[in-house]
Amino acid sequence: MALLFFIVNKLAYQVLIIEKHNEGQDRLLDYVIELRNELKNYQILPYALADNPTLLAFMQDPNEQTVKQQMQRQLEDLTHVSKTQDWFILSAKGEEMLSSEQSLNFELEDYFNLADLSDTLKEYQGEYLLISGYSPTAFQSAHLALAPVYSQTGKLSGAIAVKINVSDLIERWNLLDDLVVMTDQNDLVFVANKLNRVITSDWLNNPKAIQFLDHTSAKTYRLNDQHYLLQDVLLDDLKWQIHYLSSLNNIQKTAHNIAWVSLGLFALIFVFWLYRRERSLKIASKLENQHLIANSVLQQRVLIENTHVGLLLLTNQGHISFVNPMGKRYFGEPHPLISHNLMTFLPERAENQTARRFLNALSSGDIHNNEDLLEQEVILQKHNGDTFPALLSVSPLQWDHSLGYLVTLLNISKRKKAELSLLEANARLEDRVLERTQALQVAQKELLRTEKLAAIGQMSTAIAHELNQPLTGIRTLTYTAELLLKRQDSEQALKVVSDLESLVVRMQKLTSELKVFAYRRPEQLTPTSINQCFQNALHHLGDETHGLTHQLHSHGNDLVLAEPSRLEQIFSNLISNSIQACAEANITPAIDISLSSDDRYIEMQFKDNGPGIEKDKLAHIFEPFFTTKPIGKGLGLGMAISANLAKDMNGKLQASYNDATELVFRLRLLKA
Missing domain, CATH: 3.30.450.20 (PAS domain)
Structure with a gap:
């Protein structure tokens, strides 16, 4: 609303000021016509006396009293007849020589500068001249119509001056609300209605230029806190300017009133539009509701009839x-x-x-x-x-x-029939499932029996192979010992008995490994030190660890939930494999063990400097009876036993290659 008020006020102000400007142009034209009509009566008056013999005689001898008195009476008569204010006889220097003395307290020197007046007479000699003067002390202007006076020799002797009466013109202009200022060729103010005491010599120094919406240029002037529209017109022949000042205060008030009225009209139109819109919306809503109700009734009827x-x-x-x-x-x-x-x-x-x-x-x-x-x-x-x-x-x-x-x-007749059919189908299905379950159970038992037999056969073959070699050696060595005893060679017989003992120890070790598969799961796991179990495994291996170098990197806690004997068995199997692999490759064995942990587990990474294993065989390393050793060097149960032991302790044993292509065994157990 404020923006609308501003726009309307601005447009109204522009329209009114343009109209004011046009009126000012017309008013200035009227002022020019009035002024010229007023001055036209005074144009020929001075020439009526310019060739008067008495005047010429007076100009030759101004001190002749008789001629001066005659000239004085003539001037007084002319003043009354022509209804002018006063008549003056001026010398060529602009000095007052004689006057009709009709204007009381009027001194020519108060209004005109004698030097300027003399120069003007010389410059415009022989021509009709109209000049104006202004008295800053009396705050009045004076206007003289001049005609030159020449001697018999043709030399300029002086001038006849008639004081023009423009009071009627000023009175007519004073009846108007606007201001009119007139200046002469020297920009001297000689007519200023209502402004005689406030107009200064530099009053036109600070006008403000403005431009209207129709691109017309104009000027505004501020005087006594009042704003005026300033318009000028120049009278070329007289070198006078008429300045017309139109008051803008009423325009501003009128623009405000127009803006308020427009705002009120807009508000009324807007309210009327809102009323019409609301009424239209209500009618449309009512029609829409009726339409919706009708559609709803129709839909309900269709729904009820077709459901x-x-x-x-x-x-x-x-x-x-x-x-x-x-x-x-x-x-x-x-x-x-x-x-x-x-x-x-x-x-x-x-x-x-x-x-x-x-x-x-x-x-x-x-x-x-x-x-x-x-x-x-x-x-x-x-x-x-x-x-x-x-x-x-x-x-x-x-x-x-x-x-x-x-x-x-x-x-729900169809549903009931379907339910009965479904119950019958469920009963038949349950019977078939029972039959299939029984068949699967029989097949599973047969499969387990077959797998057990296959495992027993595989194990028997391996055990037979492993036992046949030492048994054959025992048989041979027994026969040899019998011969040596018959020969009474007791020393050699003792050597043979020692070899028999080593073969028996080998068979005993083989049977001890087989007994691990029959171990029960530990009933309770206890906090166990990894470092301690590793050291115990090294001690149990005895001379087998000769030349072995090892490092165990433990950072703080190394306690896990385990059974010490099982954890020692895992370490023994890993260490034995490393030593045997390095011995086959003629490498001095070296073992490196590092520990890492998280919130629940401790992980041990076991690696050695051995040759490792082919990557295609790595997936079978924990299978029973899988071995890369030559026949007679082992059953291939060590890694399978170690993996089962880790599983029994809720852990896991894995093997993989690291970024450095080193075979690493990772044992993961619960943290104690």
Whole structure:
């Protein structure tokens, strides 16, 4: 609203000031016409006396009293006849020689500079001249019409001056509200209506240039805290300027009033538009609501008539008041339903007990408004006595200050048949599943038996191979010892007995490894030191670790939940494998063990300087009886036993290559 007020005020102000400017142009033209008509009467007056013999005689001898008195009387007569203010005879130097003395307290020197007046007479000699003067002490202007006076020799002797009376013109201009200022050729103010005492010599130094919307240029002037529109016109022949100052205060007020009126009109139009819009919206909303209601009624009718659910309306006494087509189809088309109680179609059967109790309570008025019956399976009876299963729901409805009930019926005959078929199929499926389960159990037992036999066969073959060699040696050495004893070579016999003992120890070690598979899982794991178990494993290996260098990097806690003997067995198997692999490659064995941990586990990384294993065989390293050693050097049970031991302690043993292509065993156990 403020922006609209500003725009309207600005436009109104521009329109009014342009109109004011045009009026000023017309007013200036009127002023020029009035001024010229006023001065036209004084144009020939001085020449009426210019060739007067008495004047010429006076100009030759100004001190001759007789001539001076005659000239004085003539000037007084001319003043009265011409209705002018005063007549003057001026010398060539601009000095006053004689006057009609009709203007009291008027001194020519107060209004005109004699030197400037003399120069003007010489410059414009022989021409009609109109000059103006201004007295700053009297705050008045004076206007003289001059005609030159020449001697008999043709030399300029002086001039006849008539003081022009422009008071009538000023009085007419004073009747106007606007201001008029007139300046002569020297920019001297000689007419200024209403401003005689406030106009200064530099009053036109600071006008402000403005431009209108029609690209017209103008000037404004500020005087006594009042704003004026300044317009000028130059009189070329007189070198006078008329300055017209139009007051802008009323324009500003008028622009404000127009803006307020426009704002009020806009507000009225806007309010009227809002009223019309609101009324149109209400009418449109009403029409739309009527249309929606009509569509809703139509949709409800179509929905009710085409739904595949039976719909019935009951009175508060349980009597049927409406049935949709599907409901009629359920009960049979010719069967009358309207005004019948729904209880009529519910035979006394166990399935209908709940529904019958509800309808009985409904008929007796014992049902509260918010009670309903939802999805009750019932048996309904048709007009011909046939029955069919259905889902019955009864919900209260409130309309027109009366209470009714909506009944929905869904024939579930097909669903019941499907349920029976499904039960039969489930029974058949359960029988088949039982048969298949029994068959699978038999097959599983047979498979386990086969796998056990295969494992036993594989194990037996390996054990037989491993035991046959020392048994063969024992048999040979026994025969040799018997021969040596017969020869009574006891020294050699003792050597043979020592070899027999080493073969027996070898067989004992083999059987001890086999017994590990029969170990039970530990019943309770205890905090166990990794470093201590590693040192114990080195000690149990005895001379086998001769020449071995090892490092164990432990940072703080190295306690894990384990069984010490099992953890020592894992270390023994890893160390023995490293020593044997390095011995086959003629490398001095070196073992490096580092520990790392997280919130739950401690992980041990075990690596050596051995040759490692081919990457395609790495996946089988923990399989029982897998070995890369020559026949007779081992059963291939060490890594399988170690993996099982780690698993028994809720841990895990893995093998992989690191970034430096070194084979690393990682044992991960729970932190203690």
